[in-house]
Amino acid sequence: MPAIEAHHLYKVFGRKGREGVKRLEAGAGTDELKAAGLTPAVIDASFTVEEGEIFVVMGLSGSGKSTLIRMINGLHAPTSGHVELYGENITAATGKDLRRLRRQRISMVFQHFALFPHRSVIDNAAYGLETQGVGKEERRARAHEALELCGLSGWDEHLPSELSGGMQQRVGLARALAADTDILLMDEAFSALDPLIRRDMQDQLIELQQKLGKTILFITHDLNEAMRIGDRIAMMRNGRIVQVGTAEEILTDPANDYVAQFVADVDRTRVLTAASVMEKPAAVLGAEQGPRAAHKLMREHQIPAMFVTGRDRTLKGYVTEDEVGRHLEQKDLTGLLHPVPGLASVSPDTSLADLFGPAAETPAIAVVDDAGRLIGVVPRITLLSALAAHAETDVADAPVTADDETKEAARA
Amino acid sequence: MPESAAPVTIVPPIPIGTWLETGFTWFKQTFDALFDVIGDLITGAINGIADPLLALDPLVLAIILALLGWLLRNWKLGVGTLVGLVLIIGMDMWEPAVETLALVVVATVVALILGIPLGILAARSPVVSRIVKPVMDFMQTMPGMVWLLPVLKLFSIGVAGALVATVIFALPPAVRLTELGIRQVDGEVVEAGQAFGAGPRQILKDIQLPLALPTVMAGVNQVIMLALSMAVIAGLVGGGGLGNEVVGAISTLNLARGFDAGISVVILAIFLDRLTASIGSRRPGHGRLRELRERFTRTPATAASAS
Numbered sequence: 203m204p205a206i207e208a209h210h211l212y213k214v215f216g217r218k219g220r221e222g223v224k225r226l227e228a229g230a231g232t233d234e235l236k237a238a239g240l241t242p243a244v245i246d247a248s249f250t251v252e253e254g255e256i257f258v259v260m261g262l263s264g265s266g267k268s269t270l271i272r273m274i275n276g277l278h279a280p281t282s283g284h285v286e287l288y289g290e291n292i293t294a295a296t297g298k299d300l301r302r303l304r305r306q307r308i309s310m311v312f313q314h315f316a317l318f319p320h321r322s323v324i325d326n327a328a329y330g331l332e333t334q335g336v337g338k339e340e341r342r343a344r345a346h347e348a349l350e351l352c353g354l355s356g357w358d359e360h361l362p363s364e365l366s367g368g369m370q371q372r373v374g375l376a377r378a379l380a381a382d383t384d385i386l387l388m389d390e391a392f393s394a395l396d397p398l399i400r401r402d403m404q405d406q407l408i409e410l411q412q413k414l415g416k417t418i419l420f421i422t423h424d425l426n427e428a429m430r431i432g433d434r435i436a437m438m439r440n441g442r443i444v445q446v447g448t449a450e451e452i453l454t455d456p457a458n459d460y461v462a463q464f465v466a467d468v469d470r471t472r473v474l475t476a477a478s479v480m481e482k483p484a485a486v487l488g489a490e491q492g493p494r495a496a497h498k499l500m501r502e503h504q505i506p507a508m509f510v511t512g513r514d515r516t517l518k519g520y521v522t523e524d525e526v527g528r529h530l531e532q533k534d535l536t537g538l539l540h541p542v543p544g545l546a547s548v549s550p551d552t553s554l555a556d557l558f559g560p561a562a563e564t565p566a567i568a569v570v571d572d573a574g575r576l577i578g579v580v581p582r583i584t585l586l587s588a589l590a591a592h593a594e595t596d597v598a599d600a601p602v603t604a605d606d607e608t609k610e611a612a613r614a
Numbered sequence: 615m616p617e618s619a620a621p622v623t624i625v626p627p628i629p630i631g632t633w634l635e636t637g638f639t640w641f642k643q644t645f646d647a648l649f650d651v652i653g654d655l656i657t658g659a660i661n662g663i664a665d666p667l668l669a670l671d672p673l674v675l676a677i678i679l680a681l682l683g684w685l686l687r688n689w690k691l692g693v694g695t696l697v698g699l700v701l702i703i704g705m706d707m708w709e710p711a712v713e714t715l716a717l718v719v720v721a722t723v724v725a726l727i728l729g730i731p732l733g734i735l736a737a738r739s740p741v742v743s744r745i746v747k748p749v750m751d752f753m754q755t756m757p758g759m760v761w762l763l764p765v766l767k768l769f770s771i772g773v774a775g776a777l778v779a780t781v782i783f784a785l786p787p788a789v790r791l792t793e794l795g796i797r798q799v800d801g802e803v804v805e806a807g808q809a810f811g812a813g814p815r816q817i818l819k820d821i822q823l824p825l826a827l828p829t830v831m832a833g834v835n836q837v838i839m840l841a842l843s844m845a846v847i848a849g850l851v852g853g854g855g856l857g858n859e860v861v862g863a864i865s866t867l868n869l870a871r872g873f874d875a876g877i878s879v880v881i882l883a884i885f886l887d888r889l890t891a892s893i894g895s896r897r898p899g900h901g902r903l904r905e906l907r908e909r910f911t912r913t914p915a916t917a918a919s920a921s
């Protein structure tokens with residue numbers, strides 16, 4: 203069962219929001235509604251987040267991300283549509299039911315921390331357990347654990363104001379983790395942090411997620427961050443979700459110019475992996491074949507060297523055209539087969555950035571799966587063209603307006 | 615022009631005061647018995663506080679109050695309190711000063727019991743807020759002495775009426791600053807409470823009120839100050855205490871007695887102000903009691919490591 207299901211969520215701020223939804227459904231544009239004094243913050247958003255997934259919602263400031271995430275835990279009531287958490291409709295829940303769902307299913311990390319300034323760090327972290335009715339001893343023990351997990355041991359009895367911004371955000375994270383709910387909502391949780399700490403927190407989050415298996419709905423306006431941590435990413439613009447996909451899908455196949463524009467800014471080398479640029483090997487030699495066959499294949503394909511695999515496709519090594527040509531009379535490859543240096547054989551999820559080193563040494567890199575089978579090659583030339591694609595995605599009429607950018611600057 | 619010569623005739627007479635009086639008279643006749651009971655209760659409460667205090671030796675009470683000042687704030691307030699109270703004793707104003715203190719204490723308690731919940735309601739409901747605001751403005755801008763009239767009619771001369779007038783006059787800051795304090799609490803912090811499944815009552819108790827406390831305490835301080843000033847004015851309707859002394863001094867043109875009473879009021883005002891201001895300005899998250907306990911259980915070693 204999916205952890206989160208959002209069904210046709212609309213949020214239209216203003217007096218007659220429902221009418222606004224009807225007009226949107228009938229095809230009215232955002233501007234039309236704005237002229238009528240309505241603010242369509244989220245328009246027809248539907249998506250599903252699987253258990254254990256990190257799902258990122260990405261968009262510029264004002265695109266409706268916060269409004270969307272607040273509808274997931276019921277801080278905002280949708281104007282139309284509903285949200286299900288593990289099959290339970292939280293949008294329809296009120297009073298006691300709503301509180302039970304929040305305690306048991308879903309906790310949240312806020313952009314500006316939203317810590318309780320009058321409570322010590324540990325009492326902040328223990329808050330979720332407190333509302334769940336856990337006894338004092340136990341909740342302090344568990345809060346302490348969560349703080350340790352977030353690298354905050356020794357700060358239990360301090361007030362939040364005595365901590366740096368990065369540490370305060372970790373208290374926010376510990377508060378959400380200590381509550382031990384299935385789902386974590388994170389609204390620009392790292393945006394207020396400086397870049398170095400931010401990187402660090404992203405790594406920690408991914409690590410925590412792997413350790414604890416939480417379902418995470420993460421919001422950001424930074425595509426690099428989205429690509430780094432998201433299993434899947436929803437691109438949001440002016441209240442609408444314009445594309446949902448993995449980092450690679452979005453990079454290699456942007457749904458429209460808007461997404462493409464974003465993608466242009468991303469450091470592709472960190473996001474693209476060997477698997478996304480590798481090619482089917484033009485020619486592979488069976489280990490049982492002889493120098494003649496090797497020579498013929500390399501000639502045909504005009505390649506100076508080729509990989510050699512066993513019957514089960516495991517990588518055995520490589521041969522070069524020069525050497526093979528000098529020993530055409532030999533029956534087998536004895537003495538001609540060289541082992542592939544460790545650097546030149548990589549796993550499919552190695553990032554492009556890590557391919558540059560090996561690429562300088564060998565004309566082609568072998569991509570090998572866990573069982574040692576050759577699944578693709580990355581010729582040096584492909585690596586370079588993948589990088590060049592970076593420059594090509596610049597779109598002439600930039601959809602990112604100056605207005606959006608000033609807003610972004612104002613937030614920062 | 616002939617019209618402008620007699621503009622008065624254009625506007626019909628509007629005797630608002632008379633209407634109010636008519637309504638008020640009906641009110642009094644209908645609830646007369648109730649006001650008798652209330653009056654007795656109030657008188658009982660004030661005497662209940664004033665009598666035991668007066669039973670103590672003045673110097674003993676002065677020392678107790680000085681200790682209170684020291685505990686809640688610092689040794690300077692303790693010493694200042696002792697000096698001030700000894701002055702009052704020396705001016706032979708002790709008994710009226712204690713009576714006034716009792717009146718102020720009861721008036722403050724009543725004003726807070728009414729005002730803080732009203733402030734909470736106003737903070738949560740825009741409707742209540744919209745109704746309460748003009749009423750508070752009206753109560754506060756009406757010259758204090760005017761309140762003495764209806765009160766006098768309801769309770770006749772005596773301390774009960776004085777107290778009611780004092781409460782009416784001192785109530786607004788309690789309501790206003792409670793509402794303000796709660797509204798000032800960061801919306802995201804309240805949302806954090808909701809997001810973790812806290813109910814409205816938990817949010818009020820654990821988040822809004824503690825965070826509003828400094829503002830609420832500023833309101834309490836103002837309530838006390840207003841109560842003190844009104845308690846003196848209420849001497850006109852038999853409020854007793856220092857007000858009585860002032861009124862007596864005015865009617866006999868006794869300058870010396872007037873100043874003795876006036877200075878006593880000033881001393882009480884400073885004492886009460888400093889005492890309550892110190893409660894309001896304390897660090898959030900640190901219970902006063904905990905702080906006190908720390909202060910007295912701290913050994914030289916821990917004191918050194920803490921600094």
Ligand SMILES: Nc1ncnc2c1ncn2[C@@H]1O[C@H](COP(=O)(O)OP(=O)(O)O)[C@@H](O)[C@H]1O
Binds near residue numbers: 242243263264268
């Ligand atoms: N409570 C509100 N009342 C009216 N408009 C709002 C409210 N909250 C957000 N909006 C509007 O909805 C739009 C989306 O806002 P938000 O969800 O905060 O965007 P983001 O989190 O992506 O920056 C903005 O135009 C914003 O002004």
Ligand SMILES: [Mg+2]
Binds near residue numbers: 267268269390
């Ligand atoms: Mg936002």
